[in-house]
Amino acid sequence: MKRYSVFAVAREALRYHQGWGRAWKSPEPKKKYDAIIIGAGGHGLATAYYLGKNHGLKNVAILEKGWLGGGNTGRNTTIIRSNYLQDASAAIYEKARSLYETMSQDLNYNVMFSPRGVMMLAQTQHEIRGYKRTAQANALQGVSTEFISPEKVKSLVPIINIDGPRYPVLGALWQSRGGTARHDAVAWGYARACSDMGMDIIQQCEVTGIRHKNGQVQGVETSKGPIDCQKLGIVVAGHTGVLADMAGFRMPVEAVALQALVSEPIKPCMDVVVMANTVHGYMSQSDKGEMVIGGGADGFNNYTQRGSFHHVEETVRALIETFPIISRLKMLRWWGGIVDMTGDRSPILSKTPVGNIFINCGWGTGGFKAIPGSGWAMAELMAKGHSSLTEEFSLNRFKEGKFIDESVAAGVAH
Amino acid sequence: MLVFKCPYCGIEADETELSPGGEAHLKRFGPGSSDEELEGYLFNRENPKGVHFERWRHVYGCGKWFHAARCTATLEVFGTYSAQTFGPPKEIIDIIKSKRPGWKWRNLG
Numbered sequence: 178m179k180r181y182s183v184f185a186v187a188r189e190a191l192r193y194h195q196g197w198g199r200a201w202k203s204p205e206p207k208k209k210y211d212a213i214i215i216g217a218g219g220h221g222l223a224t225a226y227y228l229g230k231n232h233g234l235k236n237v238a239i240l241e242k243g244w245l246g247g248g249n250t251g252r253n254t255t256i257i258r259s260n261y262l263q264d265a266s267a268a269i270y271e272k273a274r275s276l277y278e279t280m281s282q283d284l285n286y287n288v289m290f291s292p293r294g295v296m297m298l299a300q301t302q303h304e305i306r307g308y309k310r311t312a313q314a315n316a317l318q319g320v321s322t323e324f325i326s327p328e329k330v331k332s333l334v335p336i337i338n339i340d341g342p343r344y345p346v347l348g349a350l351w352q353s354r355g356g357t358a359r360h361d362a363v364a365w366g367y368a369r370a371c372s373d374m375g376m377d378i379i380q381q382c383e384v385t386g387i388r389h390k391n392g393q394v395q396g397v398e399t400s401k402g403p404i405d406c407q408k409l410g411i412v413v414a415g416h417t418g419v420l421a422d423m424a425g426f427r428m429p430v431e432a433v434a435l436q437a438l439v440s441e442p443i444k445p446c447m448d449v450v451v452m453a454n455t456v457h458g459y460m461s462q463s464d465k466g467e468m469v470i471g472g473g474a475d476g477f478n479n480y481t482q483r484g485s486f487h488h489v490e491e492t493v494r495a496l497i498e499t500f501p502i503i504s505r506l507k508m509l510r511w512w513g514g515i516v517d518m519t520g521d522r523s524p525i526l527s528k529t530p531v532g533n534i535f536i537n538c539g540w541g542t543g544g545f546k547a548i549p550g551s552g553w554a555m556a557e558l559m560a561k562g563h564s565s566l567t568e569e570f571s572l573n574r575f576k577e578g579k580f581i582d583e584s585v586a587a588g589v590a591h
Numbered sequence: 592m593l594v595f596k597c598p599y600c601g602i603e604a605d606e607t608e609l610s611p612g613g614e615a616h617l618k619r620f621g622p623g624s625s626d627e628e629l630e631g632y633l634f635n636r637e638n639p640k641g642v643h644f645e646r647w648r649h650v651y652g653c654g655k656w657f658h659a660a661r662c663t664a665t666l667e668v669f670g671t672y673s674a675q676t677f678g679p680p681k682e683i684i685d686i687i688k689s690k691r692p693g694w695k696w697r698n699l700g
Contacts, residue, residue, distance in 0.1 A: 418638030429634035431613075432663070477593075477611035478663045480640045485592055487607050520634050576630040 178373040180285055200365060201245075201372035206379050206404050210238045212559060213397060213406040215384050215420060217241035219250040219360075220537055220544065221412035222367035222378075223552020224559070229374040231553070232560035237376045238406075240399060242383040246364030249414050252482070252514030253545040254437050254459065254471040256450050258295040258355035260322045262311050263581045265569035266523060267318040272566060273550025277358055280549060286366030288358045289464070294449040295355030296330065298499070300344035301455055308350035322352045336446050336502045343498065344456055357450060357461055363548055387424040393532040394424075409534045410559055415480065415515025417538040426530045428538070429520055429575050435474040435542050436484035436513040438492075440506040442466030456495035460503075468503060470496060474516060474542055484513040516541050520575065522584035526555055526567035535559050536572075593661070598671050600653040612646030615658050616678055640664050642687055642694055644679055647671075660687060 179185065179198060189196050212228060214221045217239045228234040241247075257277055259270035276283075277290050299305045308324055315322040327339045330349045339346035368378055379401065386398035387409070396405035411420045415432045442465050452459035459471050472492030475485070489511065497504045519525060519539040524547070526537050537555045540547055554566035569581055593606040614636050620628040637643070643663045648656045658676070660669040660683050669690065670683045679699070687694055 416640070418636075419640050422639075427631070427635040428638070429630075429636065431636050431638050432640075475611075477645065478614075478638060478643050479666070480664045481666055483666075485606070487592065575634045576626050 178369065181287075200369040201378055203380065204377045206238060206240075206377065206382065206399070206401050209396075209405040210377075211236040211406070212408040212410065213237070213404060214239045214410040214412055215397070216248075216411070216413040217245045217364075217368070217378055217380065218248045218412070218414065219246065219364050219367070219548035220414070220540070220551045220555070221410070222246075222364055222371060223548050224410055224412055224537065224555040225371045225376055225552075226367045226374075227553045227556035228560060229371065229376060231556055234560055235374050235376060237371075238404065239371065239376065239378045240382045240384055240397070240404075241378070241380045244380050245368050245378060246361055249514040249516065249544060250360055250364045250548075252437070252512050253360055254461065254469050255357040255360045255545060256295060256355070256452075256459070256461065257290070257358060257546040258352050258450075259320050259546070260295070260297070260311060260315055260350055260352045260355070261583060262314050263523075263583060264318060265581050266583055267315065267320050269550045269554060269566050269570070270547055271318070271320050271550075272553060273547045274355065276549035276553065278354075280358075280363070280366065284366035284370050286362060286369055288362040288366055290356065290358040292354050292356040294333070294351065294353045296325075296333065296352075296449055296451050297350040298330070298346050298451065298453045298455075299324075299348040299350070300341075300346060300453065302347070304455060305347050308348070311350055320352075321354055322350055325349050325351045333449055334447055334451060336500055337451070338499055338501055341498045344453075346499070355450065360545060363545075367552075384420065384423070387420070387531075387534070389424065389531050389534070392530075394534045407533060408559055410537065410555065411534065412537045412555070414517050414538060414540065414544065417517045417536070421529075421536070424529065424531050424534055428525070428536075429572075430517045430525070430539055431478055432480055432515050433475045433477065433518055434479040434481065434483065434513040435471075435516045436488055436511065437469065437471040438484075438489060438511040439463065439467035439469050439509050440503065441509045443468070443506065446502065453496065453499055456499065458492045458496040460496055460500065467509060468506065474518070480515055482513045482515055484511055516544070518542075521580035521582045523581035524551070524570055525572055526551065526558060526564075526570045527572040528558075528562075529572065593666060593668060595647060595659055595668060595671050597649045597652060597655070598657050598673055599655040600649065602649075602652055604649055604652055608649065608651045610648045610650040612648055612656065615644040615646045637697075639696060642669070642691060642696060646674070662691075
């Protein structure tokens with residue numbers, strides 16, 4: 178792999194940029210691999226990367242039905258934060274956030290991590306109590322957050338209206354080390370590093386069946402023929418149910434559409450991420466100047482990657498009261514992603530009823546922020562059979578009633 | 592936007608007039624059942640990419656719960672039917688089979 182550096186840019190500038198090679202190879206699948214990861218999104222590629230980097234497992238294929246990073250990795254609002262209430266969640270999300278800090282250097286690929294700060298507005302008395310509790314919990318977990326006053330909110334976000342008639346801003350939970358990153362670059366950076374370790378990223382290769390015998394996985398059937406493997410990782414977000422059905426077990430997961438939109442680009446006006454969970458909307462400004470806006474998920478099963486007008490209206494209507502400045506902006510793009518929701522709104526990183534099949538899913542509406550931590554933990558689980566980060570996220574927790582209940586705890590829109 | 596015909600008041604209702612209620616025809620388990628049965632009833636879901644049977648409530652209309660058959664891959668609605676049943680009626684199954692030849696799901700089709 179040619180390293181990217183200022184010298185590489187200078188060298189290529191002198192020869193009309195004709196020496197840049199492809200960032201990753203596109204090989205045909207081999208007959209057999211030590212491990213196969215289904216899904217070349219952020220989580221799948223990160224899993225493969227840490228399998229190679231931390232555990233020396235490099236005979237790995239990553240199979241992707243569409244194109245690399247073309248699912249939810251390309252369909253999110255790029256927010257990175259770790260201000261969760263429950264210890265298990267805080268541990269894995271904080272691991273992810275800390276890995277984001279060094280990711281560009283680690284991958285030699287600029288993922289444009291911008292620790293600009295994430296603010297969750299408290300707009301009811303209940304939210305004030307909830308966020309103060311979260312800030313205390315975060316202090317114990319070693320996650321740096323604080324509860325800030327409305328005046329501090331206004332000074333950090335001058336365009337905000339803190340005196341809204343229905344939902345005035347009463348304070349906020351502030352994580353100054355949260356932020357955003359370039360979502361595509363995260364997938365591309367991991368893909369380049371995986372390819373460089375000799376892993377095969379096979380795009381346009383749909384898994385159509387999973388072979389197992391005597392409770393042990395043997396391989397997969399794909400649109401490019403059968404491939405054998407010793408270990409299989411299913412990291413497919415919204416299509417978890419479909420893959421689990423192929424392997425013959427059921428999952429406590431339902432696929433629903435989550436949508437987001439961006440406005441036309443405007444001059445820089447907001448340099449933090451603001452989430453308003455009571456009115457159900459969140460917003461940040463991209464480097465291009467677009468206001469990136471996200472809202473709630475549909476309440477019904479949906480695999481269409483489409484949004485619906487009334488959800489856009491709901492989200493924008495809520496945000497306009499808090500940000501009057503955006504009321505005349507035009508919508509530029511609008512998209513939907515298929516997210517996998519679990520009952521307790523926490524992910525599943527687990528062994529499955531079939532031996533040597535591992536599953537990483539259930540990130541629901543908040544997967545992007547977790548990519549490196551999820552990959553790190555999933556790789557450890559696949560390589561060693563256990564990981565301290567994934568222990569509490571096992572499938573058994575539903576049977577045992579040991580939920581990691583973030584649906585009420587995180588205070589975030591689900 | 593999804594449009595369902597409420598089988599009770601007969602109105603063609605938009606999605607905004609309705610409230611989704613999740614998977615239909617769950618077999619309920621209570622005290623005395625095994626851990627697996629309880630887990631399956633409470634958490635595990637069919638989640639198919641295709642034909643799905645589900646519950647909806649005509650919340651801003653007559654207020655009644657009803658059942659619907661819908662495709663989660665295309666959002667096509669095959670039909671709605673009464674809530675007072677343990678499985679989809681034959682006419683709904685026939686509509687699905689005519690539109691999705693070869694469709695099979697668990698013990699249906």
